[in-house]
Amino acid sequence: MGLNPRSWFSRKTLRHDLVAGLTLGVESVPDGLAQGLLSGLNPLAGLYGHLFGMVGAALFTSSALMTVQVTGAMALIVSDAGLETLADPDRALYTLTMMSGVILIAAGLLGAGRLVRFVPTAVMTGFVTAVGVNIVLGQLSNFTGYDAQGDNRIAKTFDLGLHLLDWSAAAVVVGAITVLLIVLLQNTRVGALGLVVAVVVGSIAAVMLNIWVANPVVLLRDLVAVPGSLPLPVLPSLDDVGFLIVPAVSLAFVAMVQGAGVSAAIPSRDGKPSDTSRDFVGQGVGNVVSGLFRGMPVGGSSSGSTLVATAGARTRLVYFVAAAVTSLVILLASGVVAYIAMPALAGLLIVVGVTAVKPSRVYSVIRSGPLPTVVMAVTFVLTLLIPLQFAVLTGVGLGIIMFVAQQSNRVRVRRVVFSDDGRMREIDPPHRVPPGEIVMLQPYGSLFFASAPTFERQLPAVTPESTRSIVIVRLRGTDEVGLAFVEVLRRYAHELRAVGSSLKLVVSEARVIQQLEAGGLRAEMGEANIYRGSEWVGAALRRAYDDARDELRAEPRER
Secondary structure, rough: OOHHHHHHOOOOHHHHHHHHHHHHHHHHHHHHHHHHHHOOHHHHHHHHHHHHOOOOOOOOHHHHHHOOOOOOHHHHHHOOOHHHHOOOHHHHEEEEEHHHHHHHHHHHHOHHHHHHHOOHHHHHHHHHHHHHHHHHHHHHHHHHHOOOOOOHHHHHHHHHOHHHHHHHHHHHHHHHHHHEEEEEOOOOOOOOHHHHHHHHHHHHHHHHHHHHOOOOOOHHHHHHOOOOOOOOOOOHHHHHHHHHHHHHHHHHHHHHHHHHHHHHHHOOOOOOOOOOOHHHHHHHHHHHHHHHHOOOOOEOOHHHHHHOOOOOOOHHHHHHHHHHHHHHHHHHOOOHHHOOOOOHHHHHHHHHHHHOHHHHHHHHHHHOOOHHHHHHHHHHHHHHHHHHHHHHHHHHHHHHHHHHHHHHHOEEEEEEEEOOOOOEEEEEOOEEEEOOOOEEEEEOOOHHHHHHHHHHOOEOOOOOOOOEEEEEEEEEEOOOHHHHHEEEEEEEEHHHHHHOOEEEEEEEEEHHHHHHOOHHHHHHHOOHEEEEOOOOOHHHHHHHHHHHHHHHHHHHOOO
């Protein structure tokens, strides 16, 4: 619990918390600016999002080591949200951040954490892979110094390829130096600080090259004035709320899914599993604070959480140390920060984008079957071609369709047979209802509306020869059936009745009895043909079987 003071500070881990906080605070400066650059708006918004979003969430997440900062996926959604078309894009950004926070807080308080597990891996794999590709494509203009034109990132990439001679050689050199240093330093003792070293060296190279080249490398100070103070609070723009609803919902959804993945992957102090709903609240508070202080939307950061965990941090003190370090950089070194080169930040983001693409995960989805593969491919293509806020919502829809399709295809019907010693045995059901027999059927799987056709296809067919038979359908373990399933049972009962046979049901849940009654099937079949199960497994089925056997014996010729 974030409000537990014991998770704030520990003398035993003080040194580790200080070192991790120092590392995270320094690394947050170039990383935050890079995420702000990725959004296409003010790069400082990314830096402020890293700072204030991290502090705002620090006391409210269920895990002490869940880092909440701006992520690439959220920056891309902001980039595609069309904020530049509004009267005040910056204030609209802050409003969007606060709206996302309010949605996350509401979701957390309503216990929506349990719903995250329904997001299919295929959807998230396609989305995350496309986000990685989008990050790379979105930074090629900054990396090459050429302002590519096009309706989307794919079109801009083609335009970039057609204008190789218009690239800035100096910008490419700066970006290449940054990428090379990140790759060389990432597995050394320098660790996460390698990002900082790479951006600093790349920016120094840019300043030196600008002395000699006619087309200078773009620096941060060329885009925005870098203040030597922390931002003042700002109120949301209520006029923009209607325009921002869709991207706010998309941002909240991405934060939920990413945050759930991050919190599940990082260790906790007491070894207990994370509280996903509480993490939603933490991320929501982080967004409200970030927006209030002119920052971008934030969410659970895998890289940030891994950084502090690897550095040995154990308490929430790490985030306040990191915030203090980042604040000191802003207050005391804003003049230096202003000289950070945009191709250097682009190089950092390109490395982030490439590492986000996981071929092993893609291959795993492909191996799982054609349906997940198609869903992953559709999500990937849509994320590349349409604005991300709509791609996210489309992915949610695909996830729902995929879940329904998978659950409906998992329904399986088995025939139950009583052996001479009283034990029950399950075998494959017959293709047709044989004459003069008792056929006991047990369906497995969810029997909601989409499963009804699958269940119906697996029922033994009723033919003119299926006379004097009784079919018993056992619904033990089924706590919910829809009207579509009730209709399937009604049709089957009519088919059996038409050839002189009948249907009986064994039901263990009161809710299913109520649904049979609501659908009118209970009255049609009669109370004598519906058996209520109990805690004694097989007892109700045995009663139904004995009654069916007595009926067949009593009327051998009339049925």
